[in-house]
Amino acid sequence: MKTETDILVVGAGIVGLATARALQLRKPGARVVVIDKEQDVAQHQTGHNSGVIHAGVYYKPGSYKAKLCFDGRVRLVEYLKDKGIPHRIDGKLVVATDTDEVEKMREIQRRCEANDVPTEWLTREQFREIEPYAEGVAALQVKVTGVVDYKAVAASYADDIRAAGGEIRTGTTLISGRPGLRDVTVETSGGTIVAKQVVTCGGLNADQVARALGANPTTRIVGFRGEYYELTPEKSYLCNALIYPVPDPRFPFLGVHATKGIDGHVHLGPNAVIALAREGYSWTEINPKDMVQLAAFPGIWRLAQKYWKYSIGEVQRSFSKEAFVKATQKMMPEVQLEDVVRAGAGVRAQAMRADGTLVEDFDFLHEHPRVLHVLNAPSPAATASLAIAEVIADKLAEAEQV
Incomplete structure (x- = not known):
């Protein structure tokens, strides 16, 4: 079986689904296909994490992680409210358990300030009003941190893709690919897919997926x-x-x-x-x-x-x-x-x-103008998924103009 599509996304974790959703919504008439080797979406990192909506506390100012976590959190919370997906924004405490950790925590607070993450320094008496069973000498309160079920978020992204005319093929394994001047021919366990552009969000197999499509990642x-x-x-x-x-x-x-x-x-x-x-x-x-x-x-x-x-x-x-x-x-x-x-x-x-x-930051590889690989997307990728998707969509749009 041979399929022709405008965009192929490899990987149906939360980043792959957010990317396919963004591309499908940007180009309502385009055909977007997502493939994943598992029998359902969100079967690995997305479905096995702690469910935290991160604020961007620890990331180097100016990095992809810092910028996209901030933007992604705002977008995600708006999305959750719009879709009625259960979530809580209760905040978190970073607790210094002894005086040696206080200066490290002050450095965290400085990073928060650089990343526009609001915090409040709390004494022991103050933080125990919030968490009576926590112990330490001081705490940093980050009020915008929250929790959600990311499998539910991923399922909602998948619904959005299908509603906008996209297709998700689970149980479909990538075998190999050949980027060409006008398109990319991809061999899968479900047949050949010829796409004008390809994005890979391979997660735990990101480097292997990139190599299968002819790329040469150094990580x-x-x-x-x-x-x-x-x-x-x-x-x-x-x-x-x-x-x-x-x-x-x-x-x-x-x-x-x-x-x-x-x-x-x-x-x-x-x-x-x-x-x-x-x-x-x-x-x-x-x-x-x-x-x-x-x-x-x-x-x-x-x-x-x-x-x-x-x-x-x-x-x-x-x-x-x-x-x-x-x-x-x-x-x-x-x-x-x-x-x-x-x-x-x-x-x-x-x-x-x-x-x-x-590798401390999100990492993208764009050796070929028609193929973009997401090589490193650890935490806070779930929080930042909607923002990461926009970056990828922008990169593909720029490549189209070349």
Whole structure:
């Protein structure tokens, strides 16, 4: 079977769906097709995250993350209200548990000011009025942070695409592609698709998808699994909204935090350990091919050599409930071992360079004018999805003029 389309989007996670939606709405008469190898949309990062609507607290001023998180959050909240999708904007607390963390938290506040994120510095007495069971010496309140079910958001984007005349083909795997002067021929498990332009939003497989279409990315996607625990319903009163630690500035991970989701459940986590498969949500999910490729990548060894002490702590929290609870008790001392049960896990797609450095910003590759690859879109990509989609649509429009 052969299909001709104006735009093909590879990947039906939240970024791919937001992109297809933006392109379809910009060009009502165009034909937009989305393909994904899974049997439904939002099956990986979108469907396995904490559901936080991020404010843009930690990102380098002027970066894509900072700008698009701010713009994306505003657009997303408007969208949620318009569609009637349940969400809450309860704010969050970043808690300094000792005096050593206070200066780090002041630097976070300075970044917030640079990123136009409103914050308020709270004393212990003040923040305990908001979160009575949090403990520390001071806290930074970020009032515009919230929570939502991103699977529901993705499903709504998909509905928008179909309503505007677009098509979503799940269970369709990308095999290869050949960019040409006037179009791109893409081979899939469901037949050939000839598109005038292609956007790939491959998430955990972003680098492999780009190579399948003839690109040459210099980074590799490494999966970091984040595992969660959950407070028992009887202890959910220990967290009213979101309680975060002061993060280690060397890493793009925020540490074990507490999040009261849109369903009222309080999740604790995640940690961050290397996934043994690109889509490996537990230690028992191992993909030998992925492991061989990972072992052959020099970046992973350089990262491990530099941060082996940090990694040991993350692995320890993966295997030990006691260690996980101990990390939680630093900011929520009343949480006890019997108060938590294991919950789900997610895998974060993180682009890494061969020298072991992690790509800190959203990253796009546009080697060929008819093919644009989203190579790195970790958190806050879900929050920023509508804004990322507009950037991609602009890039494709510019390419059309060349």
